Amino acid sequence: MKAGIVGLPNVGKSTLFNCLSDSKAQSANFPFCTIEPNIGVVNVPDDRLNNLKEIVNPEKVIPATVEIVDIAGLVKGASKGEGLGNQFLANIRETDAIIHVLRCFDDDNIVHVDGSIDPVRDKEIIDLELQLKDLEAINKKIDKVSRSAKTGNKDSQKELAVLLSLKSHLESFKSIRSLDLDKEVYQSYVKPLQLITDKPVLYVCNVDESSAVNGNNYVEKIKNLVSTENAEVIILAIGIESDINELDSFEERMVFLEDIGLKEPGSSKLLRSTYKLLQLQTYFTAGEKEVRAWTIPIGSTAAKAAGVIHTDFEKGFIRAEVIAFNDYTNYKSEIKVKEAGKMKVEGKNYIVNDGDIMHFLFNV
Ligand SMILES: Nc1nc2c(ncn2[C@@H]2O[C@H](COP(=O)(O)OP(=O)(O)OP(=O)(O)O)[C@@H](O)[C@H]2O)c(=O)[nH]1
Ligand SMILES: [Mg+2]
Numbered sequence: 001m002k003a004g005i006v007g008l009p010n011v012g013k014s015t016l017f018n019c020l021s022d023s024k025a026q027s028a029n030f031p032f033c034t035i036e037p038n039i040g041v042v043n044v045p046d047d048r049l050n051n052l053k054e055i056v057n058p059e060k061v062i063p064a065t066v067e068i069v070d071i072a073g074l075v076k077g078a079s080k081g082e083g084l085g086n087q088f089l090a091n092i093r094e095t096d097a098i099i100h101v102l103r104c105f106d107d108d109n110i111v112h113v114d115g116s117i118d119p120v121r122d123k124e125i126i127d128l129e130l131q132l133k134d135l136e137a138i139n140k141k142i143d144k145v146s147r148s149a150k151t152g153n154k155d156s157q158k159e160l161a162v163l164l165s166l167k168s169h170l171e172s173f174k175s176i177r178s179l180d181l182d183k184e185v186y187q188s189y190v191k192p193l194q195l196i197t198d199k200p201v202l203y204v205c206n207v208d209e210s211s212a213v214n215g216n217n218y219v220e221k222i223k224n225l226v227s228t229e230n231a232e233v234i235i236l237a238i239g240i241e242s243d244i245n246e247l248d249s250f251e252e253r254m255v256f257l258e259d260i261g262l263k264e265p266g267s268s269k270l271l272r273s274t275y276k277l278l279q280l281q282t283y284f285t286a287g288e289k290e291v292r293a294w295t296i297p298i299g300s301t302a303a304k305a306a307g308v309i310h311t312d313f314e315k316g317f318i319r320a321e322v323i324a325f326n327d328y329t330n331y332k333s334e335i336k337v338k339e340a341g342k343m344k345v346e347g348k349n350y351i352v353n354d355g356d357i358m359h360f361l362f363n364v
Helices: 013-021 047-056 081-093 119-150 154-170 185-194 217-225 238-246 250-259 266-277 302-309 313-314 324-332 334-339
Strands: 001-005 038-043 060-062 063-071 097-103 201-206 233-236 278-284 290-297 319-324 344-346 357-362
Touching: 001 013, 001 081, 001 154, 001 185, 013 038, 013 063, 013 097, 013 238, 013 266, 047 060, 047 278, 047 290, 063 119, 063 266, 081 119, 097 119, 119 154, 119 185, 154 185, 154 233, 201 217, 201 250, 201 266, 217 233, 217 250, 233 266, 238 250, 238 266, 290 302, 302 313, 302 357, 313 357, 319 324, 324 334
Parallel strands: 001 063, 001 097, 060 290, 097 201, 201 233, 278 357
Antiparallel strands: 038 063, 278 290, 319 344, 319 357
């Protein structure tokens, strides 16, 4: 599962990527600085790991990770190949969720491809290109399906009706994710199309440092614009955060963050939100050797969760011993949890809760 950073050229996408991943992707003050996508596997900050660490005192702590891809900027006409658009759109199609970066800061020294600062216009440019690309895919599919619908194939006729509704939705400048569809219809006809505007999205408003906490007028406009989208809007001063990130000592970084009014980097919040956007959750294993966060899709069973550690754990699954996170931190030791009768034994179909501490029993 991976999230792609998407937006117009030169709005701060690679700077954000570097902030998140501690890497040094090229970022510079000219459009199309990025061509090939930068890929990073990034730790997801999680305070619960610190709680567990204090209780267990393990040799090491291993956080959950999420994959982030920094994609080239899109411009008007991308869907028709402008600015290598088709290649970049293909990069977006390969992701599972979209982090849409919007420039919400004034700075005459930083080039804007459209000559002025207007995040509402920018968002609409990007949305339109993504919608046009989806429309192209839908039209191709309609061509195919209508042939078999004409021969009287009932399933194809049903599918065609769905495709036509997607088409008219896109043609009214709306993204597929906003279309209300029957669950079954969605699963059989829409999901397999992997449409770009069907992917979950969150918006990052890249603001100047004085707006890092409360945002600014640009952010307000974006919030109004997306109020019906059921999407999160995150305010982030990418430029200054990236400078702060360059500092070696943790203490120094905290001092500078506090200076701009933050208790933690905005990028940490963004990572947690991205993890949720990808519909992922965490369970923990806790032993003296390591305390570790494991990533599973929300709704996973105990057997699937075990399979993330090793396929043998899933195949030979016998049962799982499960402690809810709050019980673990309340009783502060596995033995006391057991004595209090709070450790549960669950079978392979148990649906794992976020934060569960799990121990698997299996045979191979
Ligand atoms: N003033 C200011 N400058 C920023 C901020 N974020 C990024 N920049 C600058 O904007 C320029 C472009 O940043 P990049 O991160 O390379 O932009 P990008 O979106 O990856 O651009 P492409 O790869 O060309 O699509 C760089 O000179 C950054 O230093 C910010 O929050 N404030
Ligand atoms: Mg870039």
